[in-house]
Amino acid sequence: MIQAVVWDIGRVLIEWEPERFYDSAIGVERRKALFAAVDLHEFNLDVDRGQPFLGTWQAAARAHPDFAADIMLWHDRWIDMASPAIPRSVRILTALKAKGVPLLGLTNFGVETFEIARAAYPFLDLFDRRYVSGQLRLIKPDAGIYAALEQDSGFDPQGLLFTDDRPENIEAAAARGWQTHLFDGPAGWADCLIRHGLLTKEETQ
Template identity: 35%
Template sequence: MTTDIRHIVFDIGKVLIHYDPHLPFSRLIPDETERNWFFANICTHDWNIEQDRGRTWAEAEALLIKQHPAREEHIRAFRKYWHEMVPHAYDDSVAIMEGLIAEGRDVTMLTNFASDTFREAQARFPFLTKPRGVTVSGDVGLIKPDIAIYETHTKSFGLDPAATIFIDDAPVNVEGAKAFGWNAVLFSGPEKLRSDLAGYGVKV
């Protein structure tokens, strides 16, 4: 591939840091069947993604508690124990990102993340402050794979789409980036990432 990559954009969750809401809830709702039902019907992905879009936790909790008053404790536990859902970084991925920065590469981040939990994550994982900057969905009121968030990031950081490569763990977000005009690769592990970057002429 002969693409001249000058900008490298990282997703964060499941690329640089681990995320799994089952971690605290395996303690709070020990029965696996009940826990899966809770995530499928109450604190759903679609409910959580609206906090990534900018809805406050207070609004989000109030909405669900009105619908499921008997589940108030578990609903509030989602934010209360959020820190347990992100227990560690992916050290190999972080090393790749830090190596690119050390080489002088232009590295930024684009993430679906609630504003407050992202700041909490930055405090816990200082490497999240090392790239040139970040677009946080909760700050801009847009979420991947909306084309508008890739456009916002491009304009904010002065990127050339054709010279940009994006790394994300979700196929739909990778396709969204490609639809906007970025190059993009699906993250499935550090060795595959090294190989994918090398294919674009980016050695790490």
């Protein structure tokens, strides 16, 4: 029996496509050159691990002066990358909340960026508890972040249903006995929740 539903956030509730943002901001060719020269995703993981948001990107810009202005867009226009919300996913989250299903967030997110997201997306406050990598200084798919959720929430691993868009994060949860769903869009997630008897088809629309 499912005791709680655990949600990833990026690409599940909120779109997250940095390359798409940069294509619109600086053009495809400049974006390709930037991403080939600088591992922006690794710098972002440093933020998700708990490093300072501004300081991390300032250091990246200093290390790559030819792309400094472009790099700083990751900081200065971060919310434009972390957008828009995925409407049907938000409706599903809201429907679960209305049914009284315990909701947990388990996300790789920086401390400051999560607060920016909360201000932009009030539905992030629907979670009963949130487990944010930057706050915990633990990051998916490391086992420690899953253990932290189990220990703090008190739910049995077998009673957790977890959705995430990254296979390695799903595999790490499944290895602990969690029930899992690899998110590839709201429709499949809705079908999963219906199969588990948590929502009706009408409630997932």
